[in-house]
Amino acid sequence: MDRRDARHDRIAPLDPASRRGYDFNLFCKRNGAHFGGKEMRMFIGSANIKPIEAYPVVAIGNFDGLHLGHQAILAEAIQRAQEKEGTSVILTFEPHPVKVLHPERDLRLLSTFQVKMRQIEATGIDVAFSAEFNKNFAELSPYDFAKTYLHNKIGAKEVVVGRNFQFGKDRAGKVEDLIRFGKELGFEVVVKDPVTVDGIPVSSTKIRELMKEGNVYLAARMMGRYYTMEGKVLPGDGMGKKLGFPTANFRLPNELVPKEGVYAVRVATLKAEGYVTLDGIVYIGSRPTFGEHENRMEVHIFDFNEDIYGKRLLVTFIDWIRGDQKFESSEALVQQMKKDSEQARAVLKEKGATPG
Numbered sequence: 001m002d003r004r005d006a007r008h009d010r011i012a013p014l015d016p017a018s019r020r021g022y023d024f025n026l027f028c029k030r031n032g033a034h035f036g037g038k039e040m041r042m043f044i045g046s047a048n049i050k051p052i053e054a055y056p057v058v059a060i061g062n063f064d065g066l067h068l069g070h071q072a073i074l075a076e077a078i079q080r081a082q083e084k085e086g087t088s089v090i091l092t093f094e095p096h097p098v099k100v101l102h103p104e105r106d107l108r109l110l111s112t113f114q115v116k117m118r119q120i121e122a123t124g125i126d127v128a129f130s131a132e133f134n135k136n137f138a139e140l141s142p143y144d145f146a147k148t149y150l151h152n153k154i155g156a157k158e159v160v161v162g163r164n165f166q167f168g169k170d171r172a173g174k175v176e177d178l179i180r181f182g183k184e185l186g187f188e189v190v191v192k193d194p195v196t197v198d199g200i201p202v203s204s205t206k207i208r209e210l211m212k213e214g215n216v217y218l219a220a221r222m223m224g225r226y227y228t229m230e231g232k233v234l235p236g237d238g239m240g241k242k243l244g245f246p247t248a249n250f251r252l253p254n255e256l257v258p259k260e261g262v263y264a265v266r267v268a269t270l271k272a273e274g275y276v277t278l279d280g281i282v283y284i285g286s287r288p289t290f291g292e293h294e295n296r297m298e299v300h301i302f303d304f305n306e307d308i309y310g311k312r313l314l315v316t317f318i319d320w321i322r323g324d325q326k327f328e329s330s331e332a333l334v335q336q337m338k339k340d341s342e343q344a345r346a347v348l349k350e351k352g353a354t355p356g
């Protein structure tokens with residue numbers, strides 16, 4: 001029997017149908033985004049956080065976007081657990097603390113909870129605990145968080161965090177405090193230096209800002225994978241076809257949507273022969289040239305002429321082309337779309353399957 005299954009119940013397996021979102025996520029750097037043979041055990045809710053017997057090495061955080069900094073923390077936890085024949089564990093929070101403490105900020109995350117868990121699973125982590133983040137949880141002092149969650153509930157032997165890690169009420173706890181509590185409670189604290197890209201410290205907040213500025217490429221370099229959005233193709237007004245640029249239209253999701261504008265993209269779709277990836281261009285905006293509309297996303301796939309209404313597509317954002325504009329005429333818009341397409345083809349030729 002698998003030694004892990006002998007020790008733990010798998011009380012919250014993910015619905016296999018929900019895997020679709022993650023299977024689609026083709027471009028994860030760490031291990032190619034293919035599921036390994038082994039499944040992560042996931043426990044949702046604070047009441048389901050239980051002691052791990054075999055030397056738990058715990059990484060803590062929100063892990064939104066599972067960027068290179070997070071990946072370094074998880075890799076360290078996995079390596080340390082393996083050295084001790086132990087268990088690599090993540091402790092995350094749901095909903096995201098900002099959604100509970102500052103709902104007025106209307107935080108848009110880089111992924112759904114399901115996709116985040118699939119990304120974490122793909123790194124090879126053994127166990128994921130998700131604590132319910134509510135106002136009571138937010139009131140825990142740094143010491144009480146460490147004692148209750150890390151020591152009493154999980155029985156942590158090592159805790160891996162970044163140097164900027166903050167925890168407990170008002171994020172008052174710092175790494176030095178965690179080290180002190182660890183000495184008392186019996187766990188070692190491993191502190192990782194910040195991962196940077198072009199000298200900029202990588203963080204979920206920074207990546208979300210870059211996406212809002214349209215800088216999807218730098219955001220991708222910080223995540224180690226391109227940003228993706230998945231959706232079902234809806235009917236449009238049929239005008240795209242008349243303009244010579246047929247587009248697949250999507251409703252915008254609750255997660256983060258990159259800045260309005262035009263992007264070079266790769267589009268994955270499931271065909272009888274498996275997933276195929278096609279080159280294309282995306283427009284996100286309100287189509288000001290044609291009056292007032294809600295924002296939506298439209299994808300034009302190059303050299304492609306199939307009926308894909310109702311199909312699910314995964315759109316992978318490679319790079320920025322230009323911002324949303326209002327044109328004087330549809331002819332002027334078409335001229336610009338031709339230029340956009342040339343530029344996008346050139347970008348896609350140059351940029352590979354993983355952001356370099």
Ligand SMILES: Cc1cc2nc3c(=O)[nH]c(=O)nc-3n(C[C@H](O)[C@H](O)[C@H](O)COP(=O)(O)O)c2cc1C
Binds near residue numbers: 237285326327
């Ligand atoms: C590459 C590309 C760039 C676009 N850029 C703009 C733009 O800057 N301004 C705008 O009003 N509409 C823009 N559009 C949207 C078109 O107006 C839209 O595709 C057209 O209205 C067809 O809509 P339909 O799919 O509902 O038929 C763009 C579309 C594409 C494919």
Ligand SMILES: Nc1ncnc2c1ncn2[C@@H]1O[C@H](COP(=O)(O)OP(=O)(O)OP(=O)(O)O)[C@@H](O)[C@H]1O
Binds near residue numbers: 073162163
């Ligand atoms: N660039 C980084 N290098 C190393 N560790 C990091 C980096 N960014 C975050 N971490 C660590 O990863 C863990 C999870 O952090 P968390 O999800 O809160 O990350 P974050 O990216 O800093 O998020 P936010 O920007 O929302 O504060 C923490 O231990 C944190 O210190």
